[in-house]
Amino acid sequence: MRGDGAERPFDLEEFLPYLLNQAAEATGKSFQNVYRADYGFTRTQWRVLANLGRFGAMTAAEICRISHTEKTKVSRAVAALEARGLLSRSPAATDRRAEDLALTPRGQEVFETLGRRAIAYDRALRDRLGPAAARDLDRVLRALIAPGPTLADE
């Protein structure tokens, strides 16, 4: 056993949330240039586009649930995409509060272009890690995303 009065000081560099955040920023940043510099999208806009492109029409609330994004962010992203003619709304059949969101043909095009570039970028990242490590990483990240353990008070 290790000496228990040890009391090593806390080291940020070994703190999982910090490492995850650094990795997310590092990997996110270069792709951000694609959707930002080339299309003027916000990260949330890109996400909304990606979800609608992948899954077809759905409501804003569904996008929130799928992508764990706050509704106000989604609301504004939807408005922006609509203003640029990439997305259209139509009243939802069953619930008069909700609207079905769908990409316009132009939105679809953008999604496909951006999607191809994203796939290529993802492939490049995974190649750097090797297939086994990449698969493991997926698994672990999903495990971290899923439930959410509450914080143990000291």
Add this chain to the structure above:
Amino acid sequence: MRGDGAERPFDLEEFLPYLLNQAAEATGKSFQNVYRADYGFTRTQWRVLANLGRFGAMTAAEICRISHTEKTKVSRAVAALEARGLLSRSPAATDRRAEDLALTPRGQEVFETLGRRAIAYDRALRDRLGPAAARDLDRVLRALIAPGPTLADE
């Protein structure tokens, strides 16, 4: 080989930067409550505190390098911590532009308390993954953070 005209649509849920970001947010959020609700710190303020607590006095530029944080964020965080009496500045010996930053005794105390809670939280996260997966995760995350491959244009 797999059929090459395949053209599967891009799926956000398998995009590494997205997964990393989700995991970072999920794990970061509950600890954020500790430093935010209990101390009113910003994430950057907590990082600055953590670095000074761990490594002792250093300049703002060094904090930037160590924690990959933009200088303006650090600058403001330092100002805020100073205003609260948790940090003090002194002119750097060798370079008259720079200032050595150090935690005050009160800052040290806060760091120690928060550090203990961070360690406990980190341990809880790692326990959920198992020791082997946690170690692998560290390794892979550091690999992702380190170099940064440029984006292949399509």
Add this chain to the structure above:
DNA sequence: TCATAGTGGTTGCTTTTGCAACCATGTCAA
């Protein structure tokens, strides 16, 4: 059928970030 509470979505206001410009000092070479 009416009150109550929940859900989909938007808006306003504040905090935080990101970026560019800036000042002061330092470095290097002509």
Add this chain to the structure above:
DNA sequence: TTGACATGGTTGCAAAAGCAACCACTATGA
């Protein structure tokens, strides 16, 4: 020395995120 460029740090302004309040509608159940 002097000019050009780099570096440490701050500030101002604009974009983005977070939060609470809100409107419209739906669901529940007394």
